[in-house]
Amino acid sequence: MGFEFVALSLPPLVIGVFAAMACALPGNFLLLRRQALIGDAISHVVLPGIVVAFLVTGVIAAIPMMIGAAGAALISVLLIEAVRRYGKVEPGAAMGVVFTAMFAAGVLLLEQSDTSSVHLDVEHALYGNLESLIWLDAVGWASLVDWQALVLLPPELLRMVITFAGIAVLTLLFWRPMALSTFDEGFARSLGLPTGMIGLGIVAMAALAAVAAFDAVGSIIVIAMFICPPATARLMTNRLGHQVVWSLFFAALSAVLGYVLAGYGPLWLGASDSVSAAGMIATVSGLLLGGAALFAPHRQS
Amino acid sequence: MAYEASMTEATLAGSPFVVRGLTVAYDAEAVVQDVDMTVSAGSMTAIIGPNGAGKSTLLKAALGIVRPLAGAARFWDAPLAQSRRRIAYVPQRASVDWDFPTRVIDVVLMGLYQELGLFRRLSARHKQAAMACLERVGMQDFAERQIGQLSGGQQQRVFLARALAQGADLYLLDEPFAGVDAATEAAIIAVLKSLRDEGRTVVAVHHDLSTVAQYFDHVFVINRHRVAEGPVVEAFTQTTLDAAYGGRVRLSD
Amino acid sequence: MLFDALTLQLGYNAALVALGASALGLAAGVVGAFLYFRKRSLVSDAVSHATLPGLALAFLAMVALGGDGRTLPVLMLGSALSAWIGLLVVSWLTRRTRLREDAAIGAVLSVFFGFGIVLMTVIQSMQSGRQAGLDGFLLGSTAGMLRNDAIVIAIGGVLVLAVVWLLRRPLLLTAFDEGFAEVQGINTHRLDLALMTLVLAVTVVGLKIVGLILIVALLIIPAAAARFWSDNAVRVVLLSGVFGAVSGHVGAALSATAPSLPTGPIIVLVATALFTVSMFFAPGRGVIAGMIRHARMRGRVDGI
Numbered sequence: 001m002g003f004e005f006v007a008l009s010l011p012p013l014v015i016g017v018f019a020a021m022a023c024a025l026p027g028n029f030l031l032l033r034r035q036a037l038i039g040d041a042i043s044h045v046v047l048p049g050i051v052v053a054f055l056v057t058g059v060i061a062a063i064p065m066m067i068g069a070a071g072a073a074l075i076s077v078l079l080i081e082a083v084r085r086y087g088k089v090e091p092g093a094a095m096g097v098v099f100t101a102m103f104a105a106g107v108l109l110l111e112q113s114d115t116s117s118v119h120l121d122v123e124h125a126l127y128g129n130l131e132s133l134i135w136l137d138a139v140g141w142a143s144l145v146d147w148q149a150l151v152l153l154p155p156e157l158l159r160m161v162i163t164f165a166g167i168a169v170l171t172l173l174f175w176r177p178m179a180l181s182t183f184d185e186g187f188a189r190s191l192g193l194p195t196g197m198i199g200l201g202i203v204a205m206a207a208l209a210a211v212a213a214f215d216a217v218g219s220i221i222v223i224a225m226f227i228c229p230p231a232t233a234r235l236m237t238n239r240l241g242h243q244v245v246w247s248l249f250f251a252a253l254s255a256v257l258g259y260v261l262a263g264y265g266p267l268w269l270g271a272s273d274s275v276s277a278a279g280m281i282a283t284v285s286g287l288l289l290g291g292a293a294l295f296a297p298h299r300q301s
Numbered sequence: 302m303a304y305e306a307s308m309t310e311a312t313l314a315g316s317p318f319v320v321r322g323l324t325v326a327y328d329a330e331a332v333v334q335d336v337d338m339t340v341s342a343g344s345m346t347a348i349i350g351p352n353g354a355g356k357s358t359l360l361k362a363a364l365g366i367v368r369p370l371a372g373a374a375r376f377w378d379a380p381l382a383q384s385r386r387r388i389a390y391v392p393q394r395a396s397v398d399w400d401f402p403t404r405v406i407d408v409v410l411m412g413l414y415q416e417l418g419l420f421r422r423l424s425a426r427h428k429q430a431a432m433a434c435l436e437r438v439g440m441q442d443f444a445e446r447q448i449g450q451l452s453g454g455q456q457q458r459v460f461l462a463r464a465l466a467q468g469a470d471l472y473l474l475d476e477p478f479a480g481v482d483a484a485t486e487a488a489i490i491a492v493l494k495s496l497r498d499e500g501r502t503v504v505a506v507h508h509d510l511s512t513v514a515q516y517f518d519h520v521f522v523i524n525r526h527r528v529a530e531g532p533v534v535e536a537f538t539q540t541t542l543d544a545a546y547g548g549r550v551r552l553s554d
Numbered sequence: 555m556l557f558d559a560l561t562l563q564l565g566y567n568a569a570l571v572a573l574g575a576s577a578l579g580l581a582a583g584v585v586g587a588f589l590y591f592r593k594r595s596l597v598s599d600a601v602s603h604a605t606l607p608g609l610a611l612a613f614l615a616m617v618a619l620g621g622d623g624r625t626l627p628v629l630m631l632g633s634a635l636s637a638w639i640g641l642l643v644v645s646w647l648t649r650r651t652r653l654r655e656d657a658a659i660g661a662v663l664s665v666f667f668g669f670g671i672v673l674m675t676v677i678q679s680m681q682s683g684r685q686a687g688l689d690g691f692l693l694g695s696t697a698g699m700l701r702n703d704a705i706v707i708a709i710g711g712v713l714v715l716a717v718v719w720l721l722r723r724p725l726l727l728t729a730f731d732e733g734f735a736e737v738q739g740i741n742t743h744r745l746d747l748a749l750m751t752l753v754l755a756v757t758v759v760g761l762k763i764v765g766l767i768l769i770v771a772l773l774i775i776p777a778a779a780a781r782f783w784s785d786n787a788v789r790v791v792l793l794s795g796v797f798g799a800v801s802g803h804v805g806a807a808l809s810a811t812a813p814s815l816p817t818g819p820i821i822v823l824v825a826t827a828l829f830t831v832s833m834f835f836a837p838g839r840g841v842i843a844g845m846i847r848h849a850r851m852r853g854r855v856d857g858i
Contacts, residue, residue, distance in 0.1 A: 040664075096599065097778050112814055173419060176419060183411075186361070224665060227657055271679075283672060330851075
C-alpha cells in the first residue's frame with residue numbers, strides 16, 4: 001500500500017492540488033473584476049502557443065512549450081483589448097472572437113504539421129495527463145526523505161509548487177493595490193496607483209498559472225479552477241481575505257476528491273478502468289459550487 | 302472677465318487647484334474643451350452644468366484618471382504627482398461594485414493607503430483613525446457591515462469617511478448628493494462646511510441648482526467650455542445659466 | 555480546384571457539406587446578431603460546452619439498447635437536453651445567488667465539459683474504437699458525413715430561420731430598447747429564453763460540422779463583423795447572416811480541397827478574415843475611419 005500510494009498516487013495528487021490552488025488564487029480577482037472568462041480565453045489559446053513552439057523547436061519539451069503558451073496568452077490578452085478598445089466591440093464578444101480564432105488557428109497548424117511521431121494533440125491540451133505523472137523511483141514513505149529518489153520526482157511537481165508559491169508571494173505583496181483597484185478603480189487612480197498595470201499583472205498571474213498547469217493537468221481543470229473555487233468561496237463570506245482562503249481550500253478539496261473518485265470510484269462501482277481525473281476534478285468543483293449556491297451563508301446579495 | 306483681472310499672481314500661485322487649457326475627447330468628440338479653472342484656497346466650489354457638459358470628466362482628467370488631449374491641472378503650483386497626498390477624491394457612488402466582499406471599516410482604511418503602502422501593518426491607531434472618520438459622518442455603528450447592505454446615502458457617507466481618512470487639504474467630490482436621502486445630504490454638507498472652516502478646499506460636481514447658493518460660496522459653470530466662474534453672487538446668474546443650459550432653467554429667488 | 559469546390563463541382567459529398575455549412579452559417583449569423591445586441595455572446599460558449607455530457611450519455615444509451623451509438627438525430631437530442639440543463643443552471647446561478655453571469659457561464663462550461671470528459675473516458679474504456687465518431691464532435695468532422703446528416707442539418711438551419719422570422723419584431727424591438735419593449739407588452743425574459751433556445755438549436759445543428767469547441771465562433775464572429783458596417787439593426791442581422799453563410803460555404807469548400815484542412819477551424823478562420831477586414835476598413839465604425847477622425851480632431855485642438 002505504502003509503495004503504491006507514494007509512487008502512483010501521491011505525485012499526481014500533489015500536482016493536482018497545487019495546480020488547482022495556483023489557478024484559484026488569481027481566479028478570485030478575475031471573478032471580482034468580472035473577467036472570469038479571461039481564464040477560459042487564456043486556456044484556449046494555450047494550444048496554438050504550444051503548436052508554434054513545437055514547429056519552431058521541433059521537440060516536445062516543457063520550457064519551449066511554456067514560453068510558446070505564455071506568448072500566445074499575452075498576444076490573446078492584447079488582441080482582446082485592441083478589439084474591445086479600437087473596434088468598440090462588446091467585451092464578451094471581443095473575447096469570443098479572439099480566442100476562437102486563435103484556437104482554430106492552433107488546430108489547423110496542428111493538422112498541417114507532422115506531429116504523428118510525437119505526443120501532441122488537442123485532447124492532451126484539453127485533458128492533460130495527470131494520471132501518468134508517477135514517481136517510479138519511490139519505494140515507500142521512506143523515499144520522501146531520500147534525496148536520491150526525490151530528485152527523480154516528476155518535474156511537473158516542482159514546477160507547480162514553485163508556480164503556486166510565486167503567485168502566492170506576488171498576491172501577498174500586492175494585496176492592497178490589487179484589492180483597492182479592483183474595488184474602486186477611479187479612487188485607486190486618484191492615489192496614483194497604476195491600475196492598468198495592476199489589471200494586466202492579475203491577468204499575467206492567471207496566464208502563468210494556466211501555462212504551468214495545462215501541461216500537467218490540461219485546460220479543463222485550469223478553466224474550472226479559475227472560476228468554481230473562487231465563486232464557491234464568494235458565497236461563503238463577505239470578506240476578501242476569507243474568500244481567498246476559502247477558495248484555496250475548495251480548490252485543494254476538488255483536486256483531492258476528484259482524483260480519488262476518478263481513480264477508485266469506478267472500482268467501487270464494479271468497473272475495471274478509472275476515468276479522467278481532470279474531468280472528475282472539474283466535476284467535483286462544480287458540485288461544491290452547486291452545494292454552496294444552495295446552502296452557503298452569503299449566497300445572496 | 303472682471304474677477305480674473307482682479308486676481309493677483311499671488312492668489313494664483315497659492316491656489317490649491319488650477320486647470321489650464323484642458324481638453325478631453327472620448328473617441329473623436331471633445332467633452333471638455335480648452336477649459337481654464339482657478340479654485341481659491343479655502344473655498345467651497347460647485348461645478349455645475351447640464352448633463353454631458355463634462356463636469357465629471359473635468360475632475361477625472363485633472364486627477365489623471367482619464368488622459369487629457371491637451372492641458373493639465375496644477376495643485377499648489379505643483380504637478381499632480383507631487384500633490385497626491387494632499388488631495389482626496391470621492392468618485393461617483395455608481396462607479397464601484399458594491400457587492401465587493403469588504404466591510405465598511407475596510408473601505409475607510411483604504412483612505413490610509415498612502416500612509417500604509419504595501420507592507421506597513423494595520424495598527425490600533427489606524428483603526429481608531431478610521432473609526433473617528435466614520436463617527437464624523439455618523440456611520441460608526443456600521444463599521445462591521447458588508448458594504449452591499451448599506452443604503453445609497455450610507456454608501457456615500459462611507460465614501461466621504463474614506464476621503465476624510467486621507468487627511469487631505471483639497472477634496473474633489475463627484476456628485477456626492479446623487480441618489481441620497483435628505484438626512485445624508487445635510488450630514489454631508491455639514492462635514493464639507495466643517496472642512497472648509499478648517500481652511501481646506503472643497504470642489505464638488507453638483508446637480509441641484511436650487512441648493513447651490515445655500516451650500517457653496519463659489520461656482521464653476523461649464524458646458525464643455527468654461528461658461529463662468531467666481532463667487533456665487535457674481536457667477537451664478539441668470540445670464541451664465543442661460544449660456545450654459547440654453548435658457549432651459551430659471552433662477553428663482 | 556477551389557473554384558470547383560466553391561461551385562459545388564467537387565463531388566456529391568463535398569457539395570452536401572458545403573450546402574449544409576452555408577445553411578448553418580446563415581442561421582448562426584442571424585441568431586448571433588441578436589445575441590450580440592443583447593451583449594450575451596458568451597452564453598453560447600456555456601451552451602456549446604454543455605452539450606458534451608448529453609452527447610456521451612445519448613451514445614451510452616444507444617449502445618445499451620443495442621445500437622451502434624452514432625445516429626445523429628439521437629446524439630443531437632442528447633446534446634440539446636444537456637445544453638438546456640446547462641442554460642437553466644446559468645440562469646439559476648445568476649438569479650438565485652450573487653454570482654454574475656460571466657462566472658455562471660464559466661462554471662457551467664468547465665464543469666459540464668469536465669463531466670463530459672469523464673463520460674468520454676468511460677466510453678473509451680468500454681468500447682475502444684467505437685467512439686472514434688464521438689471525438690469528431692469536439693472539432694467537427696465532415697469526412698464521414700451522410701446524406702441524411704446533411705438533410706438533418708439543413709432542416710435544422712431552416713427551422714431556426716423560420717422561428718427568427720416569426721419573432722423578428724419583438725427580437726428587434728428588444729435588441730433596440732429593452733425598457734421600451736417591456737412597455738409594449740413584450741415579456742423580455744421569455745423572449746430571451748426563446749433566443750437562448752435558438753442559440754441551443756444552432757449549436758446542436760453545428761456540432762457535426764464545426765464541433766462544440768468552435769461553434770461559438772459562428773455565433774459571435776459574423777455578428778461582431780457585421781456590426782462595423784451599420785447602425786441599422788435589420789441590416790446588421792442580414793449582413794451577419796450573409797457573413798455566416800459565406801464563412802460556412804467558403805470554409806467547407808476550402809476544406810474539401812485538402813484532407814489536412816479540417817472543416818471547423820477553416821470556417822472559423824474565414825469568418826475571422828471577414829471580421830478583420832470589417833474592423834479595419836468599414837466606414838464609420840472601422841478603425842481606420844476612426845483614426846482619420848481622431849487625427850482631424852487633434853488638428854483642430856492644436857490649431858486653437
